[in-house]
Amino acid sequence: MSAIGAPADAGPASTGPLAAARAQRRAGRRWYRQPALMAGIVILVIVVGMALAAPLLTSYSPITQNLSASLLGPGAHHLLGTDQLGRDTFTRLLYGLRLDLRIAFIVVLFPFCLGTVLGSLAGYFGGWVDAVIMRLVDIVVAFPFYVLVIALVFVLGPGERSIYIAITAVGWVAYARIIRGEILVAKRQDYVTAARAGGLSSLRIMGRHLLPNVITQAFIYAMSDIVQDILAIVTLGYLGLGIPPPTADLGSMINDGQNFLSTHWQLTTIPGLVVVVVGLGLSLVGDGLADLFRPGR
Amino acid sequence: MGTETILEVRDLHVRIASRRGIVRAVDGVSFEVPRGGALGVVGESGSGKSMTLRAILGVLPPEARVTSGQILLDGVDLVQLRSSEVNRLRGPKMSMIFQEPMSALNPVMRIGRQIAEGPQVHLGYSRARAAERALELMRRVGIPDPERRFRAYPHEFSGGMRQRVMIAIALSCDPEIILCDEPTTALDVTIQDQILRLLTRLCRESGVSLVFVTHDLPVVAQVCQDIAVMYGGQLVERGEVREVLLDPRHPYTLGLVRSAPDFEYVRDALVPIPGSPPSLVSPPPGCRFHPRCDFAEDDCRVSQTPLRLLPGGRATACLHYERCLDAIAADRGRP
Numbered sequence: 001m002s003a004i005g006a007p008a009d010a011g012p013a014s015t016g017p018l019a020a021a022r023a024q025r026r027a028g029r030r031w032y033r034q035p036a037l038m039a040g041i042v043i044l045v046i047v048v049g050m051a052l053a054a055p056l057l058t059s060y061s062p063i064t065q066n067l068s069a070s071l072l073g074p075g076a077h078h079l080l081g082t083d084q085l086g087r088d089t090f091t092r093l094l095y096g097l098r099l100d101l102r103i104a105f106i107v108v109l110f111p112f113c114l115g116t117v118l119g120s121l122a123g124y125f126g127g128w129v130d131a132v133i134m135r136l137v138d139i140v141v142a143f144p145f146y147v148l149v150i151a152l153v154f155v156l157g158p159g160e161r162s163i164y165i166a167i168t169a170v171g172w173v174a175y176a177r178i179i180r181g182e183i184l185v186a187k188r189q190d191y192v193t194a195a196r197a198g199g200l201s202s203l204r205i206m207g208r209h210l211l212p213n214v215i216t217q218a219f220i221y222a223m224s225d226i227v228q229d230i231l232a233i234v235t236l237g238y239l240g241l242g243i244p245p246p247t248a249d250l251g252s253m254i255n256d257g258q259n260f261l262s263t264h265w266q267l268t269t270i271p272g273l274v275v276v277v278v279g280l281g282l283s284l285v286g287d288g289l290a291d292l293f294r295p296g297r
Numbered sequence: 298m299g300t301e302t303i304l305e306v307r308d309l310h311v312r313i314a315s316r317r318g319i320v321r322a323v324d325g326v327s328f329e330v331p332r333g334g335a336l337g338v339v340g341e342s343g344s345g346k347s348m349t350l351r352a353i354l355g356v357l358p359p360e361a362r363v364t365s366g367q368i369l370l371d372g373v374d375l376v377q378l379r380s381s382e383v384n385r386l387r388g389p390k391m392s393m394i395f396q397e398p399m400s401a402l403n404p405v406m407r408i409g410r411q412i413a414e415g416p417q418v419h420l421g422y423s424r425a426r427a428a429e430r431a432l433e434l435m436r437r438v439g440i441p442d443p444e445r446r447f448r449a450y451p452h453e454f455s456g457g458m459r460q461r462v463m464i465a466i467a468l469s470c471d472p473e474i475i476l477c478d479e480p481t482t483a484l485d486v487t488i489q490d491q492i493l494r495l496l497t498r499l500c501r502e503s504g505v506s507l508v509f510v511t512h513d514l515p516v517v518a519q520v521c522q523d524i525a526v527m528y529g530g531q532l533v534e535r536g537e538v539r540e541v542l543l544d545p546r547h548p549y550t551l552g553l554v555r556s557a558p559d560f561e562y563v564r565d566a567l568v569p570i571p572g573s574p575p576s577l578v579s580p581p582p583g584c585r586f587h588p589r590c591d592f593a594e595d596d597c598r599v600s601q602t603p604l605r606l607l608p609g610g611r612a613t614a615c616l617h618y619e620r621c622l623d624a625i626a627a628d629r630g631r632p
Binding site: 191204213 | 386389393395400403405406470
C-alpha cells in the first residue's frame, strides 16, 4: 500500500504512484527480478554443471582404490584429499552428486504421476472410488515419511530401484490430496457441465478439461517435494540402504568419513555441506517458481 | 427424422436431495417442441426451468435425478437410455448454450480447439479437418479475424464474443435441437439483441429447434413461437407466445407481464407479484400459486390443478382463469 504516509493530496491524483506500484508489482513477477529465485538458479547451475562435467573436472576414478595414498589432506594433487581407501574425495563428491541428483529428478516424477491420476479419479468420480483411494491415502499418511521409506527400502533391499519404489509408494499421497481437492472444486464449474453437455467422455473431460486447470498446484508441490526426495536419498545412503558401495553417493560418503571425524573432518563435513547447498538451491528455485506459477498473485 | 415433434417431455419429475429434505424441483412437467420450432420457458428463479433443461440433456447435478416421466427426443426415451448412449446424442443431436459464457468456456484451452473438439469426438473428424470446421463456424457466428482468434484464450474475448463462441460450439455437430439456459442474461442489452438475432437466424437457416429458458419476456416474444410458463416446478400455462403474453389465462402469467417493463402489455404502472416463490420441499397444497394469488378461492387451496386445454390449443392450470379476463379488461380500460 503505497498510499500510507503519503500526503493527503496524493489521494485522488494518485494514478502516478499507483501505476508505478502496479508496474513494480508486475516487474516483480518477472523471474529474473526475483533475487531468491536467481540465487537458487545460480546455485543449481553451478552444482548441476559440476556434476555433469565431472569427467572433465577430474582425472581420477571415483571407485579405483589406491591404498598407498589413503587419507591424504587437501593438496595440489587431491583438491579435497583422499579417503581411507585412497580415492579422491573431490572426484567422489562430483560423481556422488551426479548420481543423487539424477535419482532425485527421476524419483519426483513417479509420485507426481501416480498421485495425479489417483487424485483425479477420486475427485471426479467420488463415491466408492473416492472412498477406497482416500482410505489408502489415510493409511500412508498415518506413518511419518522417513519411517515408511526406510522400512520399504529395507524390505526391498538396497539399490536404485528400491528407492524409486519406496518414494513413489509414500510420496503419491500428497499429490493425490492436492489434485482431488482441486478437482472437487473445478468439476463444479460451468465449463465442465458444458463439456458434459457436449457429449465428451469422462476420461476426456478429466484429461483435457480438468487436469490442465489443476495440474499447476501439483507442479508447485513437486518443486518442494524434490528437496525432500534428495534428502531421503542421502539419508538412505547414510544408513547403508542406498546405492551399494563402491559407487559414490553423498550419504555413504558422510557415513564413511564419520570414523575419521577427529583427524579428517573434511571427509564428512564437505559432503554434508554440499547436501545443504543443493537443498538450499532447490528450495529457492522451487519457491520462486511456485510464486510465478501460483495464479492471482 | 420424420416425426413432426422433435422433443416431447411427458410428466417429468426431478427430485433433488438436500439437507432440508427432498426438493421437488420439477413436478409433472409436459410440453412438446415442433421440429424447427422454438419454445420459450419462463418463470422466476427456482421455478425449475434450468433443472428441466438439464434433465433433458442428462447433465443434472449429482444430487438430482429424474424420478419419473419420459423425455422423447425424436421418439427415443432419453430417461431409459444408459448414460453412455445419451452421451453419444449430446452434440450431434442436442446441445446447450449456457448463461455465463465466461465460466462455460475452459479458461486454459484455446478457443479454436474448444469449438473443434465436438466434431473431432462425435463426427470423427481429423484434427486438421475439425480445425477447418471451427474456422467455418467462427465465420458463421460473426467472429472477426477467425484465423487469429482461433489461437486465443477465452479471457481475451468480450462477453458477446464468448457467447458467439458458445453458439459455435453448440452448432458444431449440427444438432437438431439447442437448449438455451438464459443465454443473454449476462450480456449488455445491445449485445443481447445481436446475439438473439444471430441465434434465431442460424437456427432458421439450418432448421434447428430451440428450447429457450429465460425470465425475460420480451426476449421470448422475439425468439419463440410457443411459450410455457413455470411456477414452483409445475407448468401453469402454455400456448402461442403472443396470445399468452398479451392475453394471459393464469394469474401468475398476468403477474409476470404486469411486473415486466417495456413490454407491449398495456398498463400504467409496474405491479409486482406479492410474496415469494413456494418452498419446493413442502409445497402448498392445491394450486401452488394460491398464497400469492388475488383471485384465490377455497377450492384453489385444496384441489390439484392440472393443465386444462382451452380453445385455440392453449392450456392453463388455473381453476378460475376467467377472472384474468376481467383484470385484463380493467388494465386496458385505464387511460
